[in-house]
Amino acid sequence: MLDSLAQLYLPGALTLWCALFFSLMALWGYAHSLSPAGAAASLPFARRAYAFFAMSVVLCGLLMTLLLALRDFRIEYVFQYSGLDLPMHYQIAALWAGQKGSFLIWLFWGALLGLLIGRTAGKNEPAVMGIYTLTLLGILFILVRENPFVMLRETPLDGEGLNPLLQDDWMVIHPPIMFIGYAATAIPFAFAMASLWRRQYDDWAARSFPWALGGFLVLGSAILLGGYWAYETLGWGGYWGWDPVENASLIPWLFGTVLIHGLHMERTRGRFRRINYVLATLGYLSVLYGTFLTRSGVLADFSVHSFVDLGISGWLIGLMVFFAGLSIFLLATRLKEVPTEANEDPFLSRGTFLVLAAITILISTAVITAGTSAPLLTRFMENPGQVGPSFYNRVNLPIALLIALLLAAVPYLSWKGNEPREILQKMIGPLGFAAVLSVAAGIWAVREPIHLLFVFLSGLALATNAHKTFTKYRAGGLRAAGGYLAHVGVGIILLGILASSGYDESTKVTLELGKPRQVGDATLTFQRFLPRVGREKEGMEIRVQQAGGKEFLVRPRMFTNDRTRQVMVNPDIRNFLLQDFYVSPIELDPGESAEVALAQGTSSRIGDREFRFDSFELQAEGGNAMAAMAAGKPINIVTRVTVTQEGKSETVQPVYAFNPATGEVSNPMVALASGGTLSVGGIVPMNGTVQLLFNKPLLSIDVTRKPLIQLVWYGFYVVLIGGTIALVFRLREMQRRE
Amino acid sequence: MNKKGYYLLGATLLLAFAGFSATAFKETLTPYVPYEMARKGDRVVQVAGALEKGSSSYVAQEESLYFTLQDPKTKENMDVRYKGLKPANFEDAISIVAIGRYDETARKFEADKLLVKCPSKYQGAEVKTYS
Numbered sequence: 001m002l003d004s005l006a007q008l009y010l011p012g013a014l015t016l017w018c019a020l021f022f023s024l025m026a027l028w029g030y031a032h033s034l035s036p037a038g039a040a041a042s043l044p045f046a047r048r049a050y051a052f053f054a055m056s057v058v059l060c061g062l063l064m065t066l067l068l069a070l071r072d073f074r075i076e077y078v079f080q081y082s083g084l085d086l087p088m089h090y091q092i093a094a095l096w097a098g099q100k101g102s103f104l105i106w107l108f109w110g111a112l113l114g115l116l117i118g119r120t121a122g123k124n125e126p127a128v129m130g131i132y133t134l135t136l137l138g139i140l141f142i143l144v145r146e147n148p149f150v151m152l153r154e155t156p157l158d159g160e161g162l163n164p165l166l167q168d169d170w171m172v173i174h175p176p177i178m179f180i181g182y183a184a185t186a187i188p189f190a191f192a193m194a195s196l197w198r199r200q201y202d203d204w205a206a207r208s209f210p211w212a213l214g215g216f217l218v219l220g221s222a223i224l225l226g227g228y229w230a231y232e233t234l235g236w237g238g239y240w241g242w243d244p245v246e247n248a249s250l251i252p253w254l255f256g257t258v259l260i261h262g263l264h265m266e267r268t269r270g271r272f273r274r275i276n277y278v279l280a281t282l283g284y285l286s287v288l289y290g291t292f293l294t295r296s297g298v299l300a301d302f303s304v305h306s307f308v309d310l311g312i313s314g315w316l317i318g319l320m321v322f323f324a325g326l327s328i329f330l331l332a333t334r335l336k337e338v339p340t341e342a343n344e345d346p347f348l349s350r351g352t353f354l355v356l357a358a359i360t361i362l363i364s365t366a367v368i369t370a371g372t373s374a375p376l377l378t379r380f381m382e383n384p385g386q387v388g389p390s391f392y393n394r395v396n397l398p399i400a401l402l403i404a405l406l407l408a409a410v411p412y413l414s415w416k417g418n419e420p421r422e423i424l425q426k427m428i429g430p431l432g433f434a435a436v437l438s439v440a441a442g443i444w445a446v447r448e449p450i451h452l453l454f455v456f457l458s459g460l461a462l463a464t465n466a467h468k469t470f471t472k473y474r475a476g477g478l479r480a481a482g483g484y485l486a487h488v489g490v491g492i493i494l495l496g497i498l499a500s501s502g503y504d505e506s507t508k509v510t511l512e513l514g515k516p517r518q519v520g521d522a523t524l525t526f527q528r529f530l531p532r533v534g535r536e537k538e539g540m541e542i543r544v545q546q547a548g549g550k551e552f553l554v555r556p557r558m559f560t561n562d563r564t565r566q567v568m569v570n571p572d573i574r575n576f577l578l579q580d581f582y583v584s585p586i587e588l589d590p591g592e593s594a595e596v597a598l599a600q601g602t603s604s605r606i607g608d609r610e611f612r613f614d615s616f617e618l619q620a621e622g623g624n625a626m627a628a629m630a631a632g633k634p635i636n637i638v639t640r641v642t643v644t645q646e647g648k649s650e651t652v653q654p655v656y657a658f659n660p661a662t663g664e665v666s667n668p669m670v671a672l673a674s675g676g677t678l679s680v681g682g683i684v685p686m687n688g689t690v691q692l693l694f695n696k697p698l699l700s701i702d703v704t705r706k707p708l709i710q711l712v713w714y715g716f717y718v719v720l721i722g723g724t725i726a727l728v729f730r731l732r733e734m735q736r737r738e
Numbered sequence: 739m740n741k742k743g744y745y746l747l748g749a750t751l752l753l754a755f756a757g758f759s760a761t762a763f764k765e766t767l768t769p770y771v772p773y774e775m776a777r778k779g780d781r782v783v784q785v786a787g788a789l790e791k792g793s794s795s796y797v798a799q800e801e802s803l804y805f806t807l808q809d810p811k812t813k814e815n816m817d818v819r820y821k822g823l824k825p826a827n828f829e830d831a832i833s834i835v836a837i838g839r840y841d842e843t844a845r846k847f848e849a850d851k852l853l854v855k856c857p858s859k860y861q862g863a864e865v866k867t868y869s
Contacts, residue, residue, distance in 0.1 A: 370763065374763070374767060381769075383775070385767045385770060385784070387767050391766035391767075394762045394766070508823060587823050700823045
């Protein structure tokens with residue numbers, strides 16, 4: 001014990017121990033205020049203890065951030081995830097680069113959110129806060145055990161640096177937002193458990209609704225940012241790969257989607273009363289389960305984001321079992337007591353359709369969970385395996401069709417029920433829109449009947465909800481329009497998904513420097529290499545001439561990380577109204593190379609090219625190159641070389657820069673119009689000969705056209721804006737009522 | 739239709755969908771298998787191993803990459819053909835997972851996807867997928 005104590009950074013460890021102490025105090029206080037004897041005095045005590053707990057956690061988080069900012073490599077975590085070469089924003093982002101730091105930021109947000117929950121819980125505050133504190137205690141235990149403040153015996157001069165894949169601006173914002181979303185799933189869970197425990201079944205739905213909606217919006221934003229990251233910088237070819245880590249964030253989000261609809265129904269019409277408890281529970285447990293899947297190493301061989309077992313699997317399983325046990329106990333003993341309304345809705349009514357939509361989304365969630373768990377499920381069979389994207393795509397296609405159909409009908413359905421003819425009459429406008437859209441899609445490229453149906457139903461959902469958003473807005477402003485607006489977004493997303501992933505065209509081609517090549521209806525020319533300038537990494541410039549005469553440049557990046565020597569790739573994307581033009585480098589082959597030594601004025605042949613060394617010039621800062629050379633200052637030798645091929649000549653000026661003080665040489669390759677590159681390999685000053693290097697680099701790229709991919713982003717914005725509108729108005733209503 | 743009828747219909751649809759999902763699951767599942775089992779070539783599987791140093795060669799005409807994997811435990815070898823370009827960091831990989839099917843006549847594992855695991859510091863290893 002003493003030995004391990006000596007290896008801890010005490011101020012940091014102290015904040016964690018304080019947090020542990022105060023959280024236990026808070027728990028005791030909340031529990032005591034619920035006992036008949038304890039009563040009034042205990043609640044202020046518990047609140048104060050919670051505030052101290054939150055303060056300790058915030059301090060702990062800030063301290064770790066400070067240690068990272070100061071690059072204090074005595075701390076093992078700082079050493080493992082940061083380094084002297086990192087700019088400050090990556091240095092701070094290293095806080096969520098490792099597992100310990102990820103748990104720390106999760107706890108950080110969780111503790112801060114907790115400061116606001118108590119006030120919204122009403123009379124049930126002690127129970128809600130007690131259970132909420134319990135969920136945070138679980139994460140805190142992991143941190144106390146896997147202490148992030150472990151110190152090394154010796155202080156290294158530099159850290160190991162941040163994984164180059166994570167050195168990206170998206171990395172700075174995507175994970176912390178994700179963890180706010182994860183932390184927020186514990187809030188409806190705490191409300192639900194407290195409500196069951198205290199047998200106060202009435203107002204938990206209304207009170208936790210804004211939290212559930214807020215959490216849904218935050219998690220949704222994080223998923224959107226992750227999609228951007230994958231698409232725009234990582235060059236994975238798409239925004240979604242059905243990777244276990246992606247799914248681990250999608251599953252709680254889908255539960256959240258059903259939960260906000262359920263809570264809304266309970267709040268306004270007293271429906272879904274029992275199922276909402278189950279939904280809130282599943283939402284939280286799915287976060288724990290996802291954390292277990294991705295952090296325990298069970299998926300190590302199956303995921304793009306590979307995580308190695310940190311030895312916390314036992315803890316995570318323990319947490320899951322504890323909270324699952326608690327919720328199963330409470331659900332089993334109390335759910336029967338929750339009053340429900342008998343379901344007397346006719347089939348064609350809003351109530352029935354909402355239930356159907358909820359079931360459909362839950363089925364999708366179950367299937368995605370099963371797919372993500374495949375390595376675990378099949379572990380007990382002979383050979384563990386995994387399912388690929390084709391599984392998720394195939395299974396979710398009918399689900400998406402059904403969701404679109406239900407979404408399309410909902411705006412025109414009443415609670416009491418409708419006649420089919422009445423609905424169809426109201427739908428005439430949107431039906432026309434969907435028909436026109438399907439015909440247009442058919443003319444464009446969509447031939448498969450099921451895809452045409454997909455376009456028709458998504459278009460219909462978009463149109464009916466847009467119509468309803470408009471009429472609601474006209475009647476009463478934005479107040480009741482948010483939900484419908486969000487549904488418009490879903491229709492847009494569905495169309496974008498179908499077009500961009502069902503009808504994308506991808507070709508892998510190899511380009512020779514300088515030589516135009518036809519790819520589809522465009523001509524691509526790999527023009528030149530781009531040098532590293534400041535934070536801009538090395539890359540290539542490719543000229544794209546499209547059939548219509550449109551011409552543009554793309555500059556994908558491909559560079560070697562200085563530290564790990566890993567080859568990194570960033571695609572470049574041109575957005576057009578109807579499609580994205582996406583170019584991702586795959587490999588750069590230096591190609592065949594040849595060398596000639598030439599004295600001034602002489603020439604020599606390599607293959608069918610003739611190279612003539614015309615002249616050279618010495619350049620230096622200050623003008624006097626001879627004096628600079630004598631003084632040992634850097635000089636540039638600018639050569640003039642004429643290259644002739646098949647009667648055509650061109651003159652280029654490759655440079656050889658030499659710094660005698662450091663011995664540094666820079667001799668960039670110059671692209672030739674006839675293809676290939678030329679550089680100066682060396683100079684022999686005695687006899688004035690140069691060594692010329694001729695290269696024919698080959699660049700392999702992935703060229704993809706993604707039609708209408710912008711719709712996925714725009715649709716997502718619309719969903720988030722619609723949800724935010726709804727949230728703002730619910731919060732205002734609540735404030736008025738309090 | 740009465741209420742019971744609706745429930746029955748719902749249950750039938752649900753069962754049908756469950757069957758559909760289970761079939762899709764079975765069909766798309768790619769199990770990790772030892773080389774010996776992969777050689778049966780009866781389904782799409784994944785095999786893992788270390789790259790035999792110097793065994794990789796890219797044949798430009800076929801746009802294919804040939805290499806040999808070695809099982810670190812049994813020291814067995816498996817020849818692989820991957821129809822695609824050589825992934826970045828391929829030679830430095832600590833382990834490679836090939837997903838595909840064994841071709842009896844060519845006596846090679848025809849991979850359509852590669853997972854390349856490189857030594858890196860993000861919790862020990864980093865995997866990238868190529869297809």
